[in-house]
Amino acid sequence: MFEYLVNLPAKILFGYGKLSSLGEEAQRLGKKVFLVYDPFLFGTPVISAVKDALKERRMAAVDFDDISPNPRHSVIDKAVRRCVEEGCDLVVALGGGSAIDSAKAVAVVAANGGSTWDYTERENAFVARPSKGKLPLIAVPTTAGTGTEATPYAVINNTELHFKATIINEVCFPTISIVDPSLMATMPPRLTALTGIDAFAHAFESYINRNATPFSEMVSLEAIRLFAESIETCVKTPNDKVARGKMALASTLGGIAIAHSSTTLPHAIGQSLSGLTDAPHGGSIAACIQEIVRWTLPCGKEKFVKVTEMLEPSVAGRSIDEKAALLPEILDGIFTRILFGKRETMSGYGLTEDKIDLLADTVLTCYMMDCKGHPKMQDRADIVGIIRACM
Amino acid sequence: MFEYLVNLPAKILFGYGKLSSLGEEAQRLGKKVFLVYDPFLFGTPVISAVKDALKERRMAAVDFDDISPNPRHSVIDKAVRRCVEEGCDLVVALGGGSAIDSAKAVAVVAANGGSTWDYTERENAFVARPSKGKLPLIAVPTTAGTGTEATPYAVINNTELHFKATIINEVCFPTISIVDPSLMATMPPRLTALTGIDAFAHAFESYINRNATPFSEMVSLEAIRLFAESIETCVKTPNDKVARGKMALASTLGGIAIAHSSTTLPHAIGQSLSGLTDAPHGGSIAACIQEIVRWTLPCGKEKFVKVTEMLEPSVAGRSIDEKAALLPEILDGIFTRILFGKRETMSGYGLTEDKIDLLADTVLTCYMMDCKGHPKMQDRADIVGIIRACM
Numbered sequence: 001m002f003e004y005l006v007n008l009p010a011k012i013l014f015g016y017g018k019l020s021s022l023g024e025e026a027q028r029l030g031k032k033v034f035l036v037y038d039p040f041l042f043g044t045p046v047i048s049a050v051k052d053a054l055k056e057r058r059m060a061a062v063d064f065d066d067i068s069p070n071p072r073h074s075v076i077d078k079a080v081r082r083c084v085e086e087g088c089d090l091v092v093a094l095g096g097g098s099a100i101d102s103a104k105a106v107a108v109v110a111a112n113g114g115s116t117w118d119y120t121e122r123e124n125a126f127v128a129r130p131s132k133g134k135l136p137l138i139a140v141p142t143t144a145g146t147g148t149e150a151t152p153y154a155v156i157n158n159t160e161l162h163f164k165a166t167i168i169n170e171v172c173f174p175t176i177s178i179v180d181p182s183l184m185a186t187m188p189p190r191l192t193a194l195t196g197i198d199a200f201a202h203a204f205e206s207y208i209n210r211n212a213t214p215f216s217e218m219v220s221l222e223a224i225r226l227f228a229e230s231i232e233t234c235v236k237t238p239n240d241k242v243a244r245g246k247m248a249l250a251s252t253l254g255g256i257a258i259a260h261s262s263t264t265l266p267h268a269i270g271q272s273l274s275g276l277t278d279a280p281h282g283g284s285i286a287a288c289i290q291e292i293v294r295w296t297l298p299c300g301k302e303k304f305v306k307v308t309e310m311l312e313p314s315v316a317g318r319s320i321d322e323k324a325a326l327l328p329e330i331l332d333g334i335f336t337r338i339l340f341g342k343r344e345t346m347s348g349y350g351l352t353e354d355k356i357d358l359l360a361d362t363v364l365t366c367y368m369m370d371c372k373g374h375p376k377m378q379d380r381a382d383i384v385g386i387i388r389a390c391m
Numbered sequence: 392m393f394e395y396l397v398n399l400p401a402k403i404l405f406g407y408g409k410l411s412s413l414g415e416e417a418q419r420l421g422k423k424v425f426l427v428y429d430p431f432l433f434g435t436p437v438i439s440a441v442k443d444a445l446k447e448r449r450m451a452a453v454d455f456d457d458i459s460p461n462p463r464h465s466v467i468d469k470a471v472r473r474c475v476e477e478g479c480d481l482v483v484a485l486g487g488g489s490a491i492d493s494a495k496a497v498a499v500v501a502a503n504g505g506s507t508w509d510y511t512e513r514e515n516a517f518v519a520r521p522s523k524g525k526l527p528l529i530a531v532p533t534t535a536g537t538g539t540e541a542t543p544y545a546v547i548n549n550t551e552l553h554f555k556a557t558i559i560n561e562v563c564f565p566t567i568s569i570v571d572p573s574l575m576a577t578m579p580p581r582l583t584a585l586t587g588i589d590a591f592a593h594a595f596e597s598y599i600n601r602n603a604t605p606f607s608e609m610v611s612l613e614a615i616r617l618f619a620e621s622i623e624t625c626v627k628t629p630n631d632k633v634a635r636g637k638m639a640l641a642s643t644l645g646g647i648a649i650a651h652s653s654t655t656l657p658h659a660i661g662q663s664l665s666g667l668t669d670a671p672h673g674g675s676i677a678a679c680i681q682e683i684v685r686w687t688l689p690c691g692k693e694k695f696v697k698v699t700e701m702l703e704p705s706v707a708g709r710s711i712d713e714k715a716a717l718l719p720e721i722l723d724g725i726f727t728r729i730l731f732g733k734r735e736t737m738s739g740y741g742l743t744e745d746k747i748d749l750l751a752d753t754v755l756t757c758y759m760m761d762c763k764g765h766p767k768m769q770d771r772a773d774i775v776g777i778i779r780a781c782m
Contacts, residue, residue: 004402006401007402011395014604014606150397214405249605
């Protein structure tokens with residue numbers, strides 16, 4: 001997966017109004033659509049517009065909106081059966097990461113058979129590999145965060161085992177992604193902030209990753225620059241078109257970055273927390289990323305300095321060590337401002353003392369690749385220590 | 392083609408030693424290789440290594456090295472017949488832009504039938520469109536300039552009509568590109584300089600292009616930064632591995648940039664000159680790019696300023712207008728240094744007064760898209776004026 005400087009088979013349409021291309025793109029790819037969307041989109045003008053566009057082209061559509069945050073393997077298996085029974089030959093997904101990741105899994109499992117969970121990557125377990133490609137997939141994000149429109153990942157939650165794992169395969173790239181910032185204008189401030197933190201985390205973690213390449217670093221830094229320029233405006237002036245456009249782009253670039261060099265420890269711990277407590281993804285990252293930077297220093301110092309300079313240009317003139325050491329505070333400051341003073345903590349998301357060991361085990365079972373990419377090596381005790389500091 | 396923010400279906404391997412992956416990649420894609428390479432590579436260790444790698448995997452290879460600069464449609468037609476007769480199912484190309492563009496055309500025409508020239512884009516002429524994809528193609532550049540390893544273009548020279556035209560189609564992206572800077576270490580200084588100028592021109596022209604996108608601009612600027620950091624070292628210290636690596640990356644990024652927002656007037660005029668006089672591609676660009684910047688100003692000023700700042704950081708403190716106006720001089724300075732004082736001119740490449748009108752006609756017939764992307768609109772008289780100033 002990561003041996004390539006560039007491996008990006010998704011075609012990405014980007015810009016205000018681009019949703020209007022959906023009908024034309026869909027028509028090139030199939031005849032009967034399995035339409036996956038977040039339930040809060042039900043009955044909105046966006047879904048009507050999509051359905052009208054498909055109808056105009058005499059394309060049938062089967063609806064599926066049984067999507068929850070941290071999408072569940074059992075629900076996806078149900079969706080796969082429906083998709084196959086209905087004979088759909090194209091999947092279209094609208095929504096946040098949960099809807100699009102569910103749709104990615106549907107497109108893969110419908111074409112390859114079996115059950116969804118088997119395709120997720122887990123240490124020391126049987127992992128099924130898709131050999132028959134996937135149904136073509138059009139992804140339309142309505143949040144600026146996951147970047148899943150530009151990645152080969154689908155994160156799946158197993159509510160029986162209480163952990164999340166990820167399908168990692170080139171076939172998980174959408175065939176076409178349509179990123180239209182106008183769909184993001186109605187996000188409430190807290191969702192804007194939490195998804196924005198996720199976008200930042202993708203750019204940041206891929207940048208500091210040991211597997212970073214000159215291509216992924218370029219993309220990461222541009223995403224961080226755009227995040228720094230626009231996240232506070234998006235939260236405080238939700239209708240600011242320029243800022244929303246920048247955050248939409250930051251999110252897509254964050255996706256491209258992790259597609260090429262993956263995430264590190266904040267995602268390993270954050271995803272594991274969400275699997276255990278159903279914490280929203282962005283919140284689980286906000287609960288640990290500053291602490292992880294603190295723990296990691298002075299490893300990776302040079303890159304932390306670069307990020308500090310982009311987030312807070314007023315540090316110019318300070319020493320390298322000072323700049324690096326300032327990063328956790330700067331992140332705290334930004335997160336506090338965009339979350340209106342609310343501080344995300346692991347205990348706040350329902351993590352109890354007696355579950356800390358289980359959480360650490362999940363990190364090491366399901367997120368080894370992220371752990372190995374982190375600039376400072378960690379053992380189980382380190383992870384437990386970080387989690388304690390985030391309570 | 393250019394409606395997408397990202398459309399980059401080539402997988403790109405990058406780095407010292409990556410040529411060793413060729414056998415494995417080839418084995419995934421086919422059984423019998425049509426091996427296209429520049430004649431100067433005949434008998435070199437690179438070709439032996441490639442043949443050995445294919446042999447180890449029991450893959451047969453048919454050689455084709457009848458490649459000249461500005462590759463000819465009739466020669467490519469001959470190659471297509473050979474490729475089809477031999478039953479090759481994979482094309483592998485090693486060399487500069489001429490070898491790789493020839494191989495792209497072979498891969499497309501072998502799969503779709505007909506003759507090569509018909510697939511090139513020309514105003515008011517029949518253009519054949521490939522409907523049957525192409526033979527899989529592995530491209531291995533040995534110069535740092537064309538970026539063709541990352542583009543949907545194949546430039547073809549028609550020596551009967553005395554002009555060049557381009558196949559522009561998604562199928563022209565290589566399936567896999569292997570960019571190994573160690574293959575570029577033996578380029579003589581003049582070739583390093585001229586191909587380097589071509590790489591810069593790709594980044595520069597895509598950056599100033601009216602069709603530039605936030606993605607292509609990001610890639611263009613990174614390529615310009617790498618060019619500024621490394622081209623003089625590559626010319627003066629040919630074995631400097633770091634500098635060669637940077638120029639190899641600049642070239643690939645330049646390719647990615649023009650794949651997304653294309654070139655402008657310097658390529659329109661430069662390509663036309665090469666079609667008429669067989670001038671080397673980089674030289675034909677070096678003969679006109681500064682003059683075109685002079686003619687274009689003050690249009691596109693903001694972007695010229697950014698390029699000036701990257702090429703010559705010592706301009707900090709000057710006014711916007713001064714910085715923009717300095718760009719032609721700065722380019723002159725760099726080109727003079729890397730070409731050891733030799734100045735490229737159109738008359739030096741054999742353009743005579745009586746051919747200026749014909750050259751202008753070719754620009755307007757074959758390169759309309761590039762002309763339209765240029766930040767300042769131009770008529771026939773403008774183009775004639777620019778050409779005269781470049782004699």
